[in-house]
Amino acid sequence: MLLEAQGVTKAFGDFWAVAGADLAVEEGEIVGLIGPNGAGKSTFFNCLAGDMQPTSGRILFNGVDVTRASPEAHARAGIGRTFQVPATFEDMSVLDNVTVGAFLRHPQRNDAREHARRIVEMTGLRPEQAGRSLGTPGRKRLGIARVLATEPRLLLLDEALAGLTPRELQEAIALVRRIHESGVTIVIVEHIMEVIMTLTRRVLVFNQGRVIASGTPEEVVRDDAVIEAYLGRGARSHSRASGNP
């Protein structure tokens, strides 16, 4: 098992954002995390990435306990992440942005530069373009390129494909697929069902800090608890009556 989260909780005062979540990801999988707004998936995601420390529970990566490890240690271990709002290094060029990530495995400047160039080429960005001049699609792509440069074994994508036009979305899906084919395991938080349905084979649905359903994308969209979580209590009976998920 590459990633294992066991009974992870995260409390902010009396409020339990994550109330005992489990997740197990095999090497080579693409797993989707979905759920309505405020379901706790981003908090859970931040715990997986080391950005937040869980209140209780354990997170194992490749058999090593990383529950209390820093984000830097996560990156060194091989866990990479993107951000919902891409945190571009504005004053740096695209190539420089990616070089920051490349330095993790290539401490020498020339090696890091060369590795960064390969990643930039693969993600279809212009190396000399200034970070600040990128639009949303470019920033999302740069976020992925930067983390890819750290050569992660596990990639955590936090709504990395949100806010794109249909054409940009197709390109981004193709990019994620290429990354996966190169041997990177992926956990993806996404609201766009097209992304989940196209890319993932297994989905976990979050609601009120808990995993309420898991299975293939086709299974979870028909799950009563999922329909109720997204559409409210009345929707389940309506869905049954109409015969639609």
Next chain:
Amino acid sequence: MKYFLSPRVGVCVLAALLLLFPIVFSDAFYRDIGVTFLLAAISASAWNIVGGYAGQVSVGHSMFFGLGAYTPLLFYTLWGWPPLAGVPIGMLLAIGLAVVIGMPTFRLTGHYFSMATIAVAELIRIFTGTWSLVGGAIGLQGPAVARGWWDLTFRSELPYYYIFLAVLAVVLLTTAAVERRRFGFYLQAIKASERAARSLGVPVRLTKLNALALSAAFTSAAGSLYVIKTGFIDPDSAFGILISVQMLIVAALGGAGTLFGPLIGALILVPLQTAANTWFGGGGSGLTFIIYGGIIVLIARFEPGGLCDLWRRFATRIWRRAHAA
């Protein structure tokens, strides 16, 4: 046009101008302005490493400047050592102080580091003023007459000018080397987003600490140069907040986080200060604060990137026009 805008040509022209300045302007008044300009450029370039590149705004850098200023004269007063011998010790002490301050404050986010630096600098200033070993409020005096070349006590400004210029060259070359290496990339990433930098494996605290230590060492060297030239130091001229503010403003005016920004800032601010002092004499002593305040407002409102950023935009526009023609 292409050659006019080339950075390499610009650096060569700047180096030639700086080397020739005291020969062309041989009057002691102009040479003194030149020395003051170099000292301001060295201090601001040192501040720039942590304040500009890493974005950790220190408003108490005078503590390192003061350490560098006091140490040579303290050793001279206690044991008759040439002030030059105290310079490396001052730098080591400054590095130690940087580590002591950086370790707890870099754990925090936001403006805690800035607040901590002000507090420590002020505490040291007050403490120094009451400590008889370092001369209390009166301060310390260096050798009045040179016992040898190693005392670095000269009548002319010329040797000081070239010594200061050599130190400035070392600071700038070091900064240029930092810019090109992993350390420099990490500093810029930390400035832009600590969270994102951390997620890419950047050891944020250690990198900031190294930047502060390097910056502190150079600032201490600036303090030592100051005291070697003036031969006197007291708590206010070593640890006063105006010294820290001047470093910050010189760097911000030229362009914080750029190699030549502090140099350009000093080139504008030092003559401006000298002119204000000449025009208004002793009655205009508060004018420095007004100038600083005005510059802060103007930079914050119109050019947060400083004059270097303005020049970059201007040069890009000219370059594009020249290319299109």
